[in-house]
Amino acid sequence: MSTQHAEAASYDVRAIQDKWRAVWDELRPFDADGSDPSRERRYALTMFPYPSGDLHMGHGEVFALHDVLARYWRLKGYDVLNPIGWDSFGLPAENAAIKRNENPATFTYDNIETQAESIRRYGVSFDWTRRLHTSDPEYYRWTQWLFLKMFERGLAYRKASYANWCPNDQTVLANEQVVQGVCERCGAVVTKRELTQWYFKITDYAQRLLDDMEQLEGAWPERVLTMQRNWIGRSEGAWVDFAVAGRDEPIRVFTTRPDTLYGATFMVVAPDAKLAAELVSDEQRGDFDAYLERTKQATEIERQSTERPKTGVFLGVHATNPLTGESMPVWAADYVLADYGSGAVMAVPAHDQRDLDFARTYDLPVRRVVDVPGEENPEETGVATSGDGAYVNSPALEGIADKVEGIASIIEKLSADGVGEGTINFRLRDWLLSRQRYWGCPIPIVHCPDCGEVAVPDDQLPVELPYLTGADLAPKGTSPLAAATDWVRTTCPSCGGDASRDTDTMDTFVDSSWYFLRYCSPGYTGGAFDPAEVKHWMPVDMYVGGVEHAILHLLYSRFFTKALHDMGLVSFVEPFTALMNQGQVINQGKAMSKSLGNGIDLGQQIEEFGVDSVRLTLVFAGPPEDDIDWADVSPAGASKFLQRAWRISHEVASEPGVDAASGDVALRRVTHKTVAECEHLYDSKRFNVVVARVMELVNATRKAIDSGAGAADPAVREASEVTAMLLSTVAPYVAEEMWAELGHAPSVSQQAWPTVDPALLVDDTVTCVVQVKGKVRGKLEVPPSISDEELEALALAEPNVARHLEGAEIRKVIIRAPKLVNIVV
RNA sequence: GCCGGGUUGGCGGAAUGGUAGACGCGGUGGUCUCAAACACCACUGUCCGAAAGGAUGUGCGGGUUCGAGUCCCGCACCCGGCACCA
Secondary structure, three states, rough: OHHHHOOOOOOOOOHHHHHHHHHHHHHHHOOOOOOOOOOOEEEEEEOOOOOOOOOOOOHHHHHHHHHHHHHHHHHHOOOOOOOEEEEOHHHHHHHHHHOOEEEEHHHHHHHHHHHHHHHOOOOOEEEEEEEEOOOOOHHHHHHHHHOOOOOOOEEEEEEEEEEEOOOOOOOOOOOEEEEEEEOOOOOEEEEEEEEEEEEEHHHHHHHHHHHHHHHOOEEEEEEHHHHHHHHHHOOEEEEEEEEOOOOOOOEEEOOOOOHHHHHHEEEEOOOOOOOHHHHOOOOOOOHHHHHHHHHHHHHHHHHHHHOOOOOOOEEEEEOOOOOOOOEEEEEEOOOOOOOOOOOOEOOOHHHHHHHHHHHHHHHHOOOOEOOOOOOOOHHHHHOOOOOEEEEOHHHEEEEOHHHHHHHHHHHHHHHHHEEEEEEOOOOOOOOOOOOOOOOOOOOOOOEEEOOEEEEEEEHOOOOOOOOOOOOHHHHHOOOOHOOOOOHHHOOOOOOOOOOEOOOOEEEEHHHHOOHHHHOOOOOOOOOOOHHHHHHHHHHEEEEEEEEEHOHHHHHHOOOOOOOHHHHOOOOOOOEEOEEEEEEOEOOOOOEOOOOOOOOOOHHHHHHHHHHHHHHHHHHHOOOOOOOOEEEHOOOHHHHHHHHHHHHHHOOOOOOOOHHHHHOOOOHHHHHHHHHHHHHHHHHOOOHHHHHHHHHHHHHHHHHHHHHOOOOOOOOHHHHHHHHHHHHHOOOOHHHHHHHHHOOOOHHHHHOOEEEEEHHHHOOOOOOEEEEEEEEEEEEEEOOOOOOOHHHHHHHHHHHHHHHHHOOOOOOEEEEEOOOEEEEEE
16 A cells, blocks of 8 residues: 555645636635524624735734635535625825825726735635725715714714824824824824814723623633723723812812822822813913923823823912811922823822822822821821821711722712712723824815715715825825815805815724624615614624724724614614734734745745645644744645545545445544534634644544545545545635545535534544553553443452552542543542 | 733643643654665653562642642742732
């Protein structure tokens, strides 16, 4: 037999890729059906790509992992929706267009065609009939429609505020797009600009975004839920009003420690909050203006640094402590943030480190009101205390030594006096959605001198982008659309007078906040989506994508879904019932980068090893969420295995349709156990282990052919057919080829999941481990039905066990028939 | 600082509280070959031993249990998130 192997048969990787691709195009086995409402459905979704150049390794991994599940679900008989599209608005296309003196559509749609071709070659089982691009007017018409729905309900509004500004991209950014003070996209240091911008009122949904995470617990990665919780930043406390002499409005502050109110010795207001400018006295105005100017110059990085010494300026006014009636100086300092809480705080230097640092810098009084056991007086040590302890200098809290109780008690007192109330504050800010760039969805609003902000009527949507090219797109700090004067000039839909269009475009995250709904009915013209189709397909059963969207896209999509729910447009409140974050593909311990020269090109790997081998390599490397170091894996090994698997199908010597029941029982047991176990493994997303089980099946089949039942045994055919089916989820081309070798008509991906014979899951004999004092001293081959008594007798008779029992007294025998006996001496 | 996740051979990784290291990579030896490649077979945690067998072993220290990689307590280190958020 070894002579045969010396010229081992093999399949032509490239030929079968071309062959089966054509067959799939003809058969369309991956289009979602939807015609039978009683058939159970599954929605598999992968984060749609941005059309930058060709696919890279990261795409290769997401598509491979997500397709395993889609294909498994199809084998299980579900009607599977597995759509693909492009997130095709965005800056890279615009920057390329400026450089090449083109319109961004050229770059965008060229890249989309390149990627589409690569994805087809990659054999992903997408339903291409539902393909969409967010930059198509037929798509963004509905993005505008949804914006207007938000506008109608007051969820989209315009306000003047200090916004994050990226000096490189020349546009404002949402908070979510500023990471540690730099632009999430380009890395430029972000500054602040006062601008009037559009916002979505995501803060209205803060509590629900938090509460509904309960539904996602266990189905979303814990770290993503944690990130969202951190980002939303719920904080319980109270607001407290401090009266100011000569002013009607009090200074309102948010505090989580109202119980330390007796320790408040001064107030601090954010310099860039309106309140500061209102409060400042004439004598202090010069100093304040200078300080405010310095604050504005500071970058987000500088502003957020905790290392920086505290600075501030006295505002020349005093506020009154509502509990003690004491007069407290009011300062402005940039350690207080304008857009959190009310932009003002009561400073309790003894029990807040920041306040203490400030107090020591400007020689302000420190008064301890909580005596924390084992901790020194903060005034002397310079270390603020925040723990529980007996309240001191706090008449209203006498006898209380518990923080929770103290807080409740003070809130009650403040409420009774009408100067405070318990409240909840969030870190989450409203979503700034305007962008001063061209290649995005125009905001469908007309500004009328008489009527104000007027929605563009439905029948006039979409508001299409004017065709601009090259230098006309160059960032100037204002939207390029403003330069298209003919486009801007329009009439007011309300009064018919002269008016102008809004010249900003939307953040591209708006486009992607609802695309999963559009997939359900991509051609629908009666609205953004057909409610009946959405009801049928949504919510998404598995969403696969990178963790970098943990708080951007995923939070926004959750918000959109809830808003649409409240509008009565969808029946569910969470769009993605399960989420999987694939790891990164790295090389030699480091992220791939041009500067390191360690990049691995997906296309090149496919050229060398073929699609199936690359996909198998990515799936087999480890758990889906773990990073893959390309230096640790072996696409050549994957190739070898696939050839081995195929060769078996080539050697099978029985006819299709032969009854497996007469086949070799030992091999049949392996086959049926593999099917049963893989089902469980797929369901728990352990695809790497699925591959390992299929490898074991192939090994067992090889052995049966070479030194057992032989290639003509029906069990060998059964094993090979199961191998082809399981393999079709990971390596679709070779699986089809095997299926054809086995004499079947395509497509293997449309076959029904094999039926497991429960009788074959039980072995004739099982290995029983015999332990003495918990250590393995012998093994027995016993029938699975063996009784405890029989097993104990056999165990005690085992020679090596008997040797270890010599001279010892048996105290207890634990029997877990038929697998284990533990003898305690 | 707060929150979340992790730590298993040379490497990637398997293990409903019951044989730790499945499967693969790499390595060693062999079959085939004039030779090589391909393929196939065997071995491969560490230490002692010719073998039988024994000792030891899942980041560290304790605990629960007949039995712990798995459960509980404490600690170290690594990765990720948030952080002048009052």
